[in-house]
Amino acid sequence: MSFVCPSCKRPILNRRLKTCSYCGAALPAELLFTPDEIARGDNEDNEQKAKAAARRKAADEAEEAKNKAARHTPALPPMAGF
Ligand SMILES: [Zn+2]
Numbered sequence: 720m721s722f723v724c725p726s727c728k729r730p731i732l733n734r735r736l737k738t739c740s741y742c743g744a745a746l747p748a749e750l751l752f753t754p755d756e757i758a759r760g761d762n763e764d765n766e767q768k769a770k771a772a773a774r775r776k777a778a779d780e781a782e783e784a785k786n787k788a789a790r791h792t793p794a795l796p797p798m799a800g801f
Pocket of ligand 1: 739
């Protein structure tokens with residue numbers, strides 16, 4: 720099944736819109752995403768974003784831990800008897 724505008728025969732750019740982006744003709748429901756499909760798509764998007772954010776956070780935390788360890792490791796041995 721190809722998603723083309725029945726009016727201008729151009730491919731539908733955004734199946735979330737109820738009208739053709741080229742000619743503005745109303746598109747039949749069967750060519751559009753159903754609300755279910757849109758919700759699923761949004762969830763997938765959010766999941767991807769959440770995963771990416773979690774990866775970034777983990778990387779940040781690892782970097783932070785490394786920096787902290789470096790800061791807490793004295794370059795010189797602590798002075799004894801002080
Ligand atoms: Zn059109």
